[in-house]
Amino acid sequence: MSDQLGKKDDQITQLNEVTQKQAVHIQSLIQENSKLNTKLLPEFTEKKAWWKFW
Secondary structure, three states, X not given: OHHHHHHHHHHHHHHHHHHHHHHHHHHHHHHHHHHHHHXXXXXXXXXXXXXXXX
16 A cells, blocks of 8 residues: 555656646747737738728
């Protein structure tokens, strides 16, 4: 039983490490996505005169 608890502790530790790595990877993907979104936005919005609305 003690060996099984030790194995489970190791498994939990490994799982926590993997989860932390995944969280870091997801955060980096979110940051990259934000960078790409800002590049896709127009540099400036063209303001039209109110009479050129149509």
